[in-house]
Amino acid sequence: MIGFLTPWALAALPLAALPLLLHLIQRRDPPTVEFPAVRYLVQVTQEHHRRLKLRHWLLLLVRTLLVLALVFAAAGPSAPLTEAVSHAPSALVVLLDNSPSSSAVVQGTRRLTDLKGAARRILARGTPADALWLLTADGVARRGAPDALGRAVDSVEASSRRMDLGEYLVLAEQVLATDARPGGIVLLSDAQASAVSAAPIRVPVVLVRPAGEPPANQGIARVDAGSQPWTPEGGSVTVSITGDSGAPAPVSVVLANRPPRQALVPAGGSGSFTLGPAFPGWQRVQASKAADEFRGDDDRVALLRVAPVAAATWDPADRYLAAAADVLLASGRLRWGSDLALGVLGRGASVVLPPEDPAQLGALNRALERRGIPWRYGAPALAPAVSDSNAFVGRVAVTRRHALVPLRAGQAPGVVVTAGGQPWIVRSGDVVLIGSRLDPAWTGLPLTAGFLPLVDALVNRVARGEVALLEGAPGDAIQVPDLATEVVLEGRRWPVEGGAAFRPPDTGVYFVLAGRDTIGGISVNLDPRESRLAPAEPGALRSLWKGLRVVSLGDAAGAAFAGAGHASLQGPLLWLALLLGLMEVGLASGLGRSA
């Protein structure tokens, strides 16, 4: 696509019609002259008319082209090059894919090393007149001179962030839009199929991809520690394997500093590892497999909470809640004790239900106020509702409920579950309020499969204030709990705002703090899609990114500015104008001489 440095000069394009207009004006109403020898003129014109007419049209064409050449030359045109030996000032974004998969080793060399070498060769072709950016997985577009960006390339290491190449191309195009120079994008990537997505790109894109098939890879896709918290007796961890290889993978799982447990896990399947006993507190579980050419996905960590099960009291007459507590009691997830009151407001931690008798509602509200709970039960909400989708319970019908009203209007802290858009389960400290009684006459929840896990979570986690065991990949936006104030990773700290998104920069186990209390954790591991190294087919890529040109590493330097690089057409156009001017003089004088 031809670009222009001073496109406003194209406004003079209508001047190209000037020769034609002058030609038409001069043709109007010539005077009549009496001349007897007209027959000689007719004879002359018959002999020379075709040649002269051709010359006239040629002259008109030459003059029009001359004006066009001058106007286009003034606009500073430049055109894409097929081979960038030299190029006009251009804008170029070097998009270097340093996602985790770039650390895979192919034929003894890391992919990233090859890609960096190609990036350096491309940047070496840049000139001070070019606008150059280096964009990597961190999403920061660094602008600089060719040598400075070359040094920046040297310092690039494989990132733990997954790169959605479609999104990064859009980002690169937005960067290019900040510069008036004609531009393009050079994407240096292994272009794994799991990383590409459609992108409406309108600038030239050159994909530089290394040759050779990637190795058959396997990685640990998930480590599931099951229901939390664990009891000190321990629990089981499920490890899933993903990747391109079909062979079973030997996996070892380590809980804290205890000896590892090992087992073979089938490709694409999962294996369960029983671990324990464990000390109470936050514990780290790491699953590892045998090393292969892509080491990044050979380990995966998970966070789990180890704590004694809640010691609770409940009213056996409260049929459904009591039944759930009995099941939890039988399975060791609950014990009798006075730490937690189930169904009523106790002295300590409590899971509170509205009283059957509305007359007792006032007393309950006053008790809540005395405990400093910023919620109270309001009037019955008569309209049936459905609970909203959330982490604790699915969508269940709510036929009867009391409105949960915050004491301070506009402030509704600790909402856990909503129904019909209104708070239905809220938490304040170690007190959990539920807007409906856990009875089918009030809600369908007791009849669902999620009822028991909900009660487990309420008594063992929510009521204890441990609400967040989160997972994610580096760079993902992870919403932290409302009470969170800080996120910590091995001494590094990030102040956060409760309820806001936190983007972990790297893999590892992050702890979420609320003041001095740890209220949750985030297990950050590589995106499992990175484990699938199979590249996308060029045809599929071209269908996703219009105008894509795919070249090998060896052709990268020459082709880079072929996408972004534009040869200046100003010089050739001025030469053309000079040539046309000479032709015009020759034709004009030729007409006068020989016609």
Place this chain on the structure above:
Amino acid sequence: MSASPSPLPRFDLIDPREAASLAGLELLTEGVVEGFLAGLHRSPRRGFSVEFAEHRMYQPGDELRYVDWKLLGRKDRLYVKQYEEETNLRAMLVVDISRSMAWTGAPEKTLAKLAYAQRLAAALALVLLRQRDATGLIAFDDAVRAVLPARVRRTHWNQLLVTLGGLTPGAGTAAEPALRRVVGLLRRRGLVIFISDLLLEQDLAMRALKFLRHRGHQVMVLHLMDPAEMELGGPAEARFEDPETRDGVILRPKDWAEAYRETVTGVVSAWRRACRTSGMHYHHITTDTPFGLALRRVIARPAGVQ
């Protein structure tokens, strides 16, 4: 004995336009012919026979043996005897008076072709009559407009002058009928002088002229052209219109000047070649040529030299 000096100016050598402004047709013609003959030093033609016809005034160049010494004794003037053999030549002037002949590119500088043709024809007629050659006249445009049979009498000169002076531009040009008419007027072999700008159908005209030549007549074609017809000029762009046919062509003279000049040269060459091939004399005369020079070119040159 030397010839008496001519009382008339040398109309034969001055610019035709200026000469025309100085004298009428008769006086101009006589001045032209007198000057022309004086420059020749002797009569252009001889051929006196035994049969006496009449006397005429002695002219410088006449042979003394034909001087009538008896008459000199009686009248004290030199006369020569003219014999009947001299009247054997019968000449016919065929003059084109079409509308194109009335055109001049610069009226203030050059005579129109018709005016020039009138004066040149008159001079030729006077020369011929003085040689005792019977001379006639046919004027034509798209038809024959005037016919004067060939006569040798002195009074015939006056009739020729009146006819020539009364010619006015006509319409189109059709030479063939006029030339065919000559055949009927010249029963014996004679001289046909065709005066025209030749803006006519060349094939038809040449066919008629060849027919005359075939009948044994000497044919002389005088191609008159205005100097402005030799070079194309005018405004930057114009519609050039034929005064006879009103056909026109729009062009820029600057663009076509050279090609036009080449075409005119080609046309003149073509006429000259065609005439030579057919044994005819051809003379290209522009209207700024002094009459004396034109006469010399037509009459004084040896036969066959054009």
